[in-house]
Amino acid sequence: MTDSSSNTPARLAASPLEQYRAFLARGELAFQVDEAGRALFYPRVAAPAGYRGELRWATSGGLGTVYATTFISPKGEPAYNVALIDMDEGFRLMSRVESIPADQVRIGMRVKVRVHPAEGDEGPYPVFDPVETA
Amino acid sequence: MSANLRRGSAAIVGVAESDLGEVAAGMSVIDLMAQGVHGALADCGLTLADVDGVFAAAGQSRMPSTALCEYLGLKPRYHDSTMMGGSSFMTHVAHAQAAIAAGLCEVAVIAYGSTQRSAGRKNVAPRDYNPYETPYRPLTPASAYALAASRHMHQYGTTREQLAQIAVAARQWALLNPAAWEKEPLSVAQVLNARMVSHPLTVRDCCLVTDGGGALVLTSAERAKTLRKRPAYVLGVGETISHQNISSMPDLTVTGAATSGAQAYTMAGLKPQDIDVVQVYDAFTITTLLFLEDLGFCPKGEGGRFVSEGAIAPGGKLAVNTNGGGLSYCHPGMFGLFVLMEAVRQVRGECGARQVQGCETAIAHGNGGVLSSQSTVILGGASAL
Numbered sequence: 001m002t003d004s005s006s007n008t009p010a011r012l013a014a015s016p017l018e019q020y021r022a023f024l025a026r027g028e029l030a031f032q033v034d035e036a037g038r039a040l041f042y043p044r045v046a047a048p049a050g051y052r053g054e055l056r057w058a059t060s061g062g063l064g065t066v067y068a069t070t071f072i073s074p075k076g077e078p079a080y081n082v083a084l085i086d087m088d089e090g091f092r093l094m095s096r097v098e099s100i101p102a103d104q105v106r107i108g109m110r111v112k113v114r115v116h117p118a119e120g121d122e123g124p125y126p127v128f129d130p131v132e133t134a
Numbered sequence: 135m136s137a138n139l140r141r142g143s144a145a146i147v148g149v150a151e152s153d154l155g156e157v158a159a160g161m162s163v164i165d166l167m168a169q170g171v172h173g174a175l176a177d178c179g180l181t182l183a184d185v186d187g188v189f190a191a192a193g194q195s196r197m198p199s200t201a202l203c204e205y206l207g208l209k210p211r212y213h214d215s216t217m218m219g220g221s222s223f224m225t226h227v228a229h230a231q232a233a234i235a236a237g238l239c240e241v242a243v244i245a246y247g248s249t250q251r252s253a254g255r256k257n258v259a260p261r262d263y264n265p266y267e268t269p270y271r272p273l274t275p276a277s278a279y280a281l282a283a284s285r286h287m288h289q290y291g292t293t294r295e296q297l298a299q300i301a302v303a304a305r306q307w308a309l310l311n312p313a314a315w316e317k318e319p320l321s322v323a324q325v326l327n328a329r330m331v332s333h334p335l336t337v338r339d340c341c342l343v344t345d346g347g348g349a350l351v352l353t354s355a356e357r358a359k360t361l362r363k364r365p366a367y368v369l370g371v372g373e374t375i376s377h378q379n380i381s382s383m384p385d386l387t388v389t390g391a392a393t394s395g396a397q398a399y400t401m402a403g404l405k406p407q408d409i410d411v412v413q414v415y416d417a418f419t420i421t422t423l424l425f426l427e428d429l430g431f432c433p434k435g436e437g438g439r440f441v442s443e444g445a446i447a448p449g450g451k452l453a454v455n456t457n458g459g460g461l462s463y464c465h466p467g468m469f470g471l472f473v474l475m476e477a478v479r480q481v482r483g484e485c486g487a488r489q490v491q492g493c494e495t496a497i498a499h500g501n502g503g504v505l506s507s508q509s510t511v512i513l514g515g516a517s518a519l
Contacts, residue, residue, distance in 0.1 A: 017265055042266045042382075068288075068386055070280035070332045072273055082272045082332075084281055084381055094267045094381040103333065107288040116269075125269045 016043035019057065024124040029060040029113045031091050041091035062113040063088045071102035081105045085128060099129040141401055142519045144231040145358035145365035148178030148351030149475045154464045155315050156251050157345040163194045164205045166247030170349030171206060178351050179362040180241060182206055187239030188213040189230055191222035192247055193467050202245055212239040219502025220415050223470040224509030228371035230352045240354060247347030248466035267379055273332050276340055278380035278504035280332035283420040285386040287334065294334050296438035298325035300419040301338050301461050303447035308458025310448060310488035315344055316462040339419040341460035348471050366478040367519055369404065370512035372397025380504045390508035391428035391499055398510040406430035410493040411480045412452060413473045415501040416459040425499050453490045456480060470500035474511060481515050494518045
C-alpha cells in the first residue's frame with residue numbers, strides 16, 4: 001500500500017495511434033514488428049497472441065498490392081474506392097486507391113503509398129496510387 | 135465450447151416472432167422481445183413462472199437481459215446479454231445448453247428485438263469509430279462483404295450472376311412464406327440492374343432493413359419430452375471468431391464457419407450430407423455462398439457454380455434459407471434468431487408450402503459483425519438423437 005510503483009506500469013507518453021500519425025506527418029507509413037521480425041498492423045500497445053516479445057516500430061518502403069477492392073457511388077458525389085492493400089513487408093491495411101477511376105482499381109495492382117494530410121478533426125492517413133502513374 | 139456438452143442434452147421447444155416488418159409507432163425493442171417470449175412460451179405450453187434463465191441481445195439496448203427481466207417481472211437464476219452481433223443467438227443456445235447441463239437454469243428464453251426501420255437506421259446503431267478504417271468511408275457492413283465478394287470473384291471466377299441466383303432463390307422461398315416482407319418475384323436481371331451499393335453488391339444482394347424480433351425457449355431434453363411441440367434437440371454447437379474489422383480478416387474467402395461448423399458436426403456425429411435443411415445468415419448474397427462452402431456443402435471456390443440453376447431454390451437439390459432469409463423475409467439487423475426459428479419449424483414439420491419433406495436434421499449458422507463471429511447449431515428431431 002505504501003509503494004504502488006512496482007505494480008503500476010509507466011504511463012504511455014503517446015498512444016499507438018498518435019505515434020502512427022507522427023510517422024505519417026513525416027511522410028512515412030509505420031507498422032510494428034515483433035522480435036522475430038513478424039509485421040503487425042494496426043499498431044498496438046503490446047504484442048497479440050502468436051507474436052514474440054516486445055513490439056518495435058518500423059517504416060514501410062511504401063509498396064504494396066491490392067488484395068480486395070470495392071467502390072461506392074454516393075448520390076451527387078464522385079465514386080470512391082475502398083481497398084485492402086497487402087504491403088510488401090507483410091501487413092495489410094484498409095485504404096483507398098486514387099489517381100484512377102474508382103471502378104478501375106484491380107486486385108493484384110501494384111500501388112505506392114502517399115499521405116493524405118490531416119484535415120479538420122481527421123488526422124493524416126495513407127492513400128495509394130498505382131505504381132505506373134505514381 | 136462443445137467439448138463437454140452432451141449431444142441432445144437440451145432442446146428448443148418454443149419459438150415465436152414478434153411483430154415484423156414495420157411495427158407500430160412507439161414500439162420498443164423490449165416490447166418486441168416480450169411479444170416473442172409470450173409467444174414462444176405459449177407455443178410450448180410453459181409460462182413466465184417456469185422461466186429461470188434469460189438470454190437477450192439487441193443493437194439498441196445496452197443491457198437487454200436486465201431490461202427484459204424488468205419488463206416481464208422475472209428474477210431468473212441465470213441471465214446473459216452476450217453480444218456477438220447476428221451470431222449472438224446461436225451462441226446463446228450453446229451457452230444455455232451449458233447452463234442447463236450445469237444446473238444453473240432449466241428453462242431458458244432467448245430474445246431479440248429491433249426497431250431499426252421505424253426508428254431510422256442512423257438513430258439506432260452508431261458504428262464504432264476505427265481510425266484505421268473510418269477515414270476511407272466504407273459503407274459498413276456492406277463494403278466489407280463487397281471486399282470479400284471481390285476476392286472470391288478474383289480467386290475463383292465467381293460471377294455477379296451467380297451471386298444474384300442466391301437472391302433469386304431466397305425470393306422464391308419467401309413467396310412461400312406468408313410472413314415474408316417481399317411479396318413479388320425477383321429475376322437475376324433485376325438483381326444485377328438494381329442500385330449499386332458497394333460494388334459488386336447491389337441493393338438486391340443486400341439484406342432487408344426491417345423491424346422485428348422474437349424468442350426461443352430452450353430446456354433440458356427430459357423436460358422437452360413433456361411439452362406441447364416436437365422438440366428440436368441441440369445435437370451440436372460450435373463457435374469461433376477470426377477478427378472484428380474486415381482489414382484484420384486473414385483470408386477473405388474463408389470464414390470461421392469452417393471451424394464452428396466442424397465443431398458442431400463433430401459434436402453431432404453428423405456430416406454435411408446428413409443435413410436435411412440449411413439455414414445460414416444471409417446478410418448479403420456472398421455470405422450464403424461462403425457459408426455453403428465453409429459448412430461443407432460444396433468445395434471451396436465452387437459456391438458460385440453450386441448455387442446456379444435453382445439448386446438452392448424450392449425444388450432444388452439443397453433447401454437453403456427456406457423462410458426467404460434476411461434477403462427477402464425480414465432483417466431487423468441481427469438475423470440469427472430467425473435462422474434458428476426456421477430450423478426448428480422445419481424439424482417440427484410446421485412450414486406449410488415451404489416444408490422440406492421428412493426433415494429430421496437442420497443446420498442453423500449465425501454470422502456476427504463483418505464475417506467476424508461465427509456460431510453454428512445443428513438441430514434434430516427425436517429420430518436423429
